[in-house]
Amino acid sequence: MHNTMWKLANVIKDYDWGTKTALFELFNITNTNNKPQAEIWMGVHPSGVSTAVDTQGKQIKLDQLIAQNSIQILGDKTKNRYHTLPYLFKVLSAQEPLSIQVHPELSKAKKGYEKENELGIPLDSPKRNYKDPNHKPELVYALTPYWAMNGFRPITEIILLFSSLNIQAIKNEVNELTNNQTDSGLKAFFTSLLKLDDTHKKHALLEFKSKIELLNDIPFNIIKEIAKKFPDDIGLFAPLILNIIQLQPGEAMFLKAQTPHAYLKGTGLEIMASSDNVLRAGLTSKYIDINELIDNTTFHSIPADQLLTQPVKQNNKINFPVPIDDFAFEIIYSDQHLQTEKLQSAEIIFCIEGEITLSTATDSFTIKAGESVFIAYCAGFFDYKGNGVLARASNK
Numbered sequence: 001m002h003n004t005m006w007k008l009a010n011v012i013k014d015y016d017w018g019t020k021t022a023l024f025e026l027f028n029i030t031n032t033n034n035k036p037q038a039e040i041w042m043g044v045h046p047s048g049v050s051t052a053v054d055t056q057g058k059q060i061k062l063d064q065l066i067a068q069n070s071i072q073i074l075g076d077k078t079k080n081r082y083h084t085l086p087y088l089f090k091v092l093s094a095q096e097p098l099s100i101q102v103h104p105e106l107s108k109a110k111k112g113y114e115k116e117n118e119l120g121i122p123l124d125s126p127k128r129n130y131k132d133p134n135h136k137p138e139l140v141y142a143l144t145p146y147w148a149m150n151g152f153r154p155i156t157e158i159i160l161l162f163s164s165l166n167i168q169a170i171k172n173e174v175n176e177l178t179n180n181q182t183d184s185g186l187k188a189f190f191t192s193l194l195k196l197d198d199t200h201k202k203h204a205l206l207e208f209k210s211k212i213e214l215l216n217d218i219p220f221n222i223i224k225e226i227a228k229k230f231p232d233d234i235g236l237f238a239p240l241i242l243n244i245i246q247l248q249p250g251e252a253m254f255l256k257a258q259t260p261h262a263y264l265k266g267t268g269l270e271i272m273a274s275s276d277n278v279l280r281a282g283l284t285s286k287y288i289d290i291n292e293l294i295d296n297t298t299f300h301s302i303p304a305d306q307l308l309t310q311p312v313k314q315n316n317k318i319n320f321p322v323p324i325d326d327f328a329f330e331i332i333y334s335d336q337h338l339q340t341e342k343l344q345s346a347e348i349i350f351c352i353e354g355e356i357t358l359s360t361a362t363d364s365f366t367i368k369a370g371e372s373v374f375i376a377y378c379a380g381f382f383d384y385k386g387n388g389v390l391a392r393a394s395n396k
């Protein structure tokens with residue numbers, strides 16, 4: 001192997017909730033067919049493998065490149081533990097809300113995946129919950145103001161919001177939560193809303209929407225916005241049950257396993273374990289397996305002021321610590337001085353702003369905002385120089 005760094009050509013996903021202009025505004029990425037540009041995928045996940053391009057312009061799929069030289073590219077430790085690149089790095093740009101979801105814990109993902117294999121449910125079946133045996137912790141880093149829902153609100157807050165609206169059709173459910181303000185009460189409340197029969201649900205949503213018509217503060221303005229796309233979805237109640245947070249550019253948030261969350265609007269970077277395991281809870285036309293969802297949800301409130309990941313600053317770098325090994329994420333501010341970084345693993349470096357030259361002992365690329373490179377662990381280090389900001393993905 002003669003090269004240790006490659007420029008990446010990445011897959012852009014045109015999911016219908018994506019923006020059409022944000023990637024052009026931020027990264028000068030043209031939108032030739034005017035479809036939504038929802039996500040850029042950097043990594044080896046089978047649903048969107050990046051292409052590695054060497055300094056001579058020769059191309060190879062990143063998964064093949066890694067498979068051919070996995071010890072050199074990943075290093076012994078990563079190769080033995082994960083067999084491939086353990087993380088998936090994305091740019092995510094939402095114009096409309098994504099579905100409310102939870103991700104399973106590792107042990108449950110393994111069990112669930114095996115069980116669905118035994119039951120003979122094809123991997124591409126809409127009824128398939130577990131696409132792989134992996135967990136999917138994720139971290140989102142805001143590039144623009146970024147709205148999201150994450151974690152259950154304190155129960156007193158949930159009761160206050162529902163009581164203020166006094167929706168007759170779900171009066172019993174709210175009363176029961178008021179009489180049992182515990183995690184199990186929250187579980188019963190959440191489950192009973194998801195299991196409302198169709199007529200009951202219809203009445204509850206109609207009454208709800210008419211009662212919030214003239215309310216314009218958070219979370220009601222958000223609910224009205226969501227209702228444009230999902231007028232009959234039980235997920236319309238979610239902004240009363242889950243914390244609503246707006247990340248400012250430069251802020252990041254870790255999404256724990258078994259915690260319900262949804263991205264509402266904004267552009268950010270997202271890094272996650274290389275997995276596609278999603279259990280949906282609303283704001284979706286896709287399949288909801290209520291029992292599996294409940295079994296994979298931790299019913300415990302998180303105060304909104306504990307949602308942000310506290311950054312650790314060191315010289316020109318900002319690290320966002322995460323409680324798992326599958327990925328690590330760091331922001332690097334670069335200037336005209338040549339600086340050196342020791343590699344932690346095989347790394348993907350994405351240029352957020354400016355124009356920066358990255359070099360290893362064998363290769364050199366200048367990347368602009370929106371462009372990315374992949375560096376093999378065996379390169380040992382990389383140099384960087386040029387005004388701009390880099391986002392760095394690695395694993396432990």
Ligand SMILES: [Zn+2]
Nearest residue numbers: 101103138255
């Ligand atoms: Zn998620």
